[in-house]
Amino acid sequence: MSQTRESRSPTTEFDVYDRTCPARLVLEHVTSRWGVLALGALRERTYRFSELRRRIDGVSEKMLAQTLQTLERDGFVHRKAYPQVPPRVEYSLTPQGQEAAELVTGLVTWVEQRMPGILHQHQLHDDPNDATA
Amino acid sequence: MSQTRESRSPTTEFDVYDRTCPARLVLEHVTSRWGVLALGALRERTYRFSELRRRIDGVSEKMLAQTLQTLERDGFVHRKAYPQVPPRVEYSLTPQGQEAAELVTGLVTWVEQRMPGILHQHQLHDDPNDATA
């Protein structure tokens, strides 16, 4: 009776399909709008705060700070502050963060590659009349 | 390293790091709160609307409908309506949707498996005093 539910048994006791499960929150952190991009960027190299802000086109200071703090708390991002003035803070991925980043990057590049087809699909969907052939 | 820019060159002309790129929108669709769970569920089997709503604990009718419409427009989800009364509509993954679903499911199970460690990390982070050793 390890399978009372539908045909997908969670690998552990954690199940994102349960709204009270903390795993759902963590999942939302890594799949969040800016979380995905931050993880992807940090996979390239270490970044300073302002560098990341420029790298991630469109992110506000507030959201970047919030995103990084969340990812740091989850143990995906390492924050290293150098005690100097002006301040210098460097962000990098932890080993766990690297794994997460690889997975999300897979998704990112997959989407980028499929975009031509997806845009074409948008046409088909939005346009009632079929001008094909 | 074969890279001219920041060490990550988009595979195509589409670049999610550009805020105007349509790929960013599609990425947000598949990584959205309910999009991730819908793709994961539909990977198990075909679902009817109400079944999906029960499967995805916490989703509202409105958000589920919206999510499915978006994923359908992107070409990830197939919607089949049977002309009968009461209405019967079945949702399933398209071939493209299956690929996307595999990627997001990878992320989901990864998070579920790492939860114990992540929760422990939360303790460390939130608790200033280090009671270790």
Add this chain to the structure above:
DNA sequence: CAGTATCCATTTGGATACTG
């Protein structure tokens, strides 16, 4: 059943100003 329409509370998120 499978939605849509509407109203409304909450959250998200950005711009700006300010601090160590």
Add this chain to the structure above:
DNA sequence: CAGTATCCAAATGGATACTG
């Protein structure tokens, strides 16, 4: 530089009522 604090606009999202 690396943030934090504040204010406010906009999007998200839920509950309810209604339709084909």
